[in-house]
Amino acid sequence: xxxxxxxxxxxxxxxxxxxxxxxxxxxxxxxxxxxxxxxxxxxxxxxxxxxxxxxxxxxxxxxxxxxxxxxxxxxxxxxxxxxxxxxx
Numbered sequence: 001x002x003x004x005x006x007x008x009x010x011x012x013x014x015x016x017x018x019x020x021x022x023x024x025x026x027x028x029x030x031x032x033x034x035x036x037x038x039x040x041x042x043x044x045x046x047x048x049x050x051x052x053x054x055x056x057x058x059x060x061x062x063x064x065x066x067x068x069x070x071x072x073x074x075x076x077x078x079x080x081x082x083x084x085x086x087x088x
Contacts, residue, residue, distance in 0.1 A: 056064075
């Protein structure tokens, strides 16, 4: 049974990685391979011409952190109420 749960975890994390990595690998027309290859050959590749991933400003970052903290607080409160209800 332990092997089955590990297999489920590994397959779930692989699927999650595949779904979330597409936005991280968003590229322009040339793509990362050409820039990496040209950079190794000395044909440039070190310039700031490319902006493959959108920037996150401080406001969006703070909102994301606030959303995560609110979710954690909600989970904590729901678990606390559930434990208090079952203790009676």
